[in-house]
Amino acid sequence: MSQPSWHRDAMDVCVLVGVGQSELYPAQRSSQAELKLGLNLLSGAIHHWPTRESPELFSMKSGVLALLLGLLTACQAPLAQIQSSGQGAADRWDANAPVQVAFNHNPDQRFTDSLGRDREGDDLEGQLLASLEQAQTSIDVAVQEIQVPRLATALIQKHQAGIPVRVIVENQYRQPWSQRLSGNLSDRERQRLENYRQIADRNGDGQLSPAEIAGGDAVLMLERAGVPILDDTDDGSQGSGLMHHKFAIIDRRWVVTGSANWTASDFFGDPGRPASRGNANHLLWFRSPALAAIFQEEFNLMWGDGPSKLPDSRFGLGKPLRSPKSVRIGNTRLLVQFSPTSPRLPWQESTNGTIARYLTQAQKQIDLALFVFSEQAIADVLEARSQQGTQVRLLIDPGFAYRPYSELLDMVGLALPDRDCRVESNNRPWSSPLTTAGAPRLTPGDTLHHKFAVIDRQRVLTGSHNWSAAANLRNDETFLVIEDSSLADRFRAEFERLYADAFLGIPPALQRRVNEAKRRCGSRITPNSNQDLTETED
Structure with a gap:
C-alpha cells in the first residue's frame, strides 16, 4: 500500500530536522536551525493541503493532528534504528x-x-x-x-x-550519485546507483524526495x-x-x-x-x-592548495618517489610505503618489490587473502619459498581468482589463454602445483576485499595496495608492514575463517575452460608482452 502524502511529507521533515536519520545522524538533539527548517516545511505543507473534508483530512484541525501523528510515526522507527545501529x-x-x-x-x-x-x-x-x-x-x-x-x-x-x-x-x-544518469553507466555502476538510492529512500516508497536526496x-x-x-x-x-x-x-x-x-x-x-x-x-x-x-x-x-585553484595537486606518478619509512608504536613496528613507482625505476624499489622482499624472508608459513593477485614476480617468490618448505596458503576473490592474468592459475599449475590466445609474459605454472590455494565461499554479490598477508605469525602486510601492476605503477596506494604477533593473530583468525570452507585447487569448471582454450588455440598460444594496467580494482 502506498503511503499518503501527509506521511511522506512528515518523513521529509524527519530527514530535514535530523530526527529520523538512522544512517545520517547519530542520535542527538536537532539544532534550532534544523528545527526551524522542519517547521517551515510543515507550514508549507499545511498551506498546500486541501481545506475541505476528505477521507484523509476531515478539517484543517484534524489535518494538523494527522500530520503530527504522521511525523511521530515516521520518525519513531528510524529513531529506534539510530539507537541500535552501531550499538557498542x-x-x-x-x-x-x-x-x-x-x-x-x-x-x-x-x-x-x-x-x-x-x-x-x-x-x-x-x-x-x-x-x-x-x-x-x-x-x-x-x-x-x-x-x-x-x-x-x-x-x-x-x-x-x-x-x-x-x-x-x-x-x-x-x-x-543523484546527478548521474543511469543510462550512461555499466551494469556494475548501475547496481551501485541502485544501492545508493535504496539507502536514501528513507520511507521505502520507491520515490526519492528532494529531502531524501539532500540527506542521502x-x-x-x-x-x-x-x-x-x-x-x-x-x-x-x-x-x-x-x-x-x-x-x-x-x-x-x-x-x-x-x-x-x-x-x-x-x-x-x-x-x-x-x-x-x-x-x-x-x-x-x-x-x-x-x-x-x-x-x-x-x-x-x-x-596542494585545495580545490578549484592552482593545479598544484600531485597524484600518481606526479608525486616524488619516497623510500619506505619506519615507525615504532609501543611494541609494534611499522613500515609505510606509498605507491605508485615509475616503471623507469628498479622494480625492487617499488611497493611490489617491498612485498617480494618480505615474502622472501618467510621461514615457516605465508597466508594470503587478496582481492587481486596478478604480479608475476611475486608469484615467482612464493614458488621459491614453497620449494624451500615454507607453507603457502592463498585465497583470492572468486571474481578475480580464475581470470587469465590471475597468479592463482600459476600456483595451481595452469595457464589459461585469453580470447586472443595469449598468456601472460613470463607466465610460469608451478611444476609442483599448490593444493592450498583457491577462493573463499562468499554470499553472492560480496567480495573478498582484503589485501593482506600474514608471515610466520609475526608480520602482517596490508593496506589499500592490491598485488598488481596497476597498483604498483599507476595508483595512489597505501602499503603497511606491521610487526606485531598479537595483531598477526587477529589477521590469521580472519584468514582461517575464510579458508575453512574455501574452494581449493582446480574447480572442474576452470579445468574445462583450460581444455577448451587449448583446443581453440592449438599451437597459436603466444606471450602477451603488454603489462595489463587496466584491471578493475576497488
Whole structure:
C-alpha cells in the first residue's frame, strides 16, 4: 500500500530536522536551525493541503493532528534504528589504544548494522564514526569513495564546528550519485546507483524526495555544507590510475586505514541484496603522531592548495618517489610505503618489490587473502619459498581468482589463454602445483576485499595496495608492514575463517575452460608482452 502524502511529507521533515536519520545522524538533539527548517516545511505543507473534508483530512484541525501523528510515526522507527545501529561500537573503539583492528565479519562480535540487521562482525561504520567524533583540531580524509551518509554528516558537523576538514576522493566518485544518469553507466555502476538510492529512500516508497536526496547523497551533502573536497583531476590531468587510498588522519595523532572504502558494500552489505553482509574488509587505527606525519605528507602532496585553484595537486606518478619509512608504536613496528613507482625505476624499489622482499624472508608459513593477485614476480617468490618448505596458503576473490592474468592459475599449475590466445609474459605454472590455494565461499554479490598477508605469525602486510601492476605503477596506494604477533593473530583468525570452507585447487569448471582454450588455440598460444594496467580494482 502506498503511503499518503501527509506521511511522506512528515518523513521529509524527519530527514530535514535530523530526527529520523538512522544512517545520517547519530542520535542527538536537532539544532534550532534544523528545527526551524522542519517547521517551515510543515507550514508549507499545511498551506498546500486541501481545506475541505476528505477521507484523509476531515478539517484543517484534524489535518494538523494527522500530520503530527504522521511525523511521530515516521520518525519513531528510524529513531529506534539510530539507537541500535552501531550499538557498542564506541565502547569497542578505544581512543587511547595505540593499535587496534576491526573485521566486519569477526565471528566473535555482533552488532546491529545500518540496515537494522543483527549480525556477526565488528561495526566498521560505527567505530569509524566514533573516531571521527573525537576530532578536536583537524580531519583529513583520502578515500576512493564516500557513500555512507552518517560519515558525511560527522564530517559536516566537525566542519560546522570550526574544525578544518578536507576530503580527497577518486574522480569517478566525485560527482554526487543523484546527478548521474543511469543510462550512461555499466551494469556494475548501475547496481551501485541502485544501492545508493535504496539507502536514501528513507520511507521505502520507491520515490526519492528532494529531502531524501539532500540527506542521502554523501558527496552532495559535503558539497552543500561547504566541506572542501577534490579528486585526482585537480592536478590538471584526467586522473591518476586510481586514487585508491583508504585513510583518514584525525588531529594529526590518529591514522585510520585498511582495505575498506566508506561504502555500505564495504561495511555491512548492499541494501538491495538482503543476504549481503558486506565485502570482507578490515580497518586499522594507529595512535601515533609520527605515523600521522608520514600520512600527512602524502595527503598534502595530493591536496596542494585545495580545490578549484592552482593545479598544484600531485597524484600518481606526479608525486616524488619516497623510500619506505619506519615507525615504532609501543611494541609494534611499522613500515609505510606509498605507491605508485615509475616503471623507469628498479622494480625492487617499488611497493611490489617491498612485498617480494618480505615474502622472501618467510621461514615457516605465508597466508594470503587478496582481492587481486596478478604480479608475476611475486608469484615467482612464493614458488621459491614453497620449494624451500615454507607453507603457502592463498585465497583470492572468486571474481578475480580464475581470470587469465590471475597468479592463482600459476600456483595451481595452469595457464589459461585469453580470447586472443595469449598468456601472460613470463607466465610460469608451478611444476609442483599448490593444493592450498583457491577462493573463499562468499554470499553472492560480496567480495573478498582484503589485501593482506600474514608471515610466520609475526608480520602482517596490508593496506589499500592490491598485488598488481596497476597498483604498483599507476595508483595512489597505501602499503603497511606491521610487526606485531598479537595483531598477526587477529589477521590469521580472519584468514582461517575464510579458508575453512574455501574452494581449493582446480574447480572442474576452470579445468574445462583450460581444455577448451587449448583446443581453440592449438599451437597459436603466444606471450602477451603488454603489462595489463587496466584491471578493475576497488
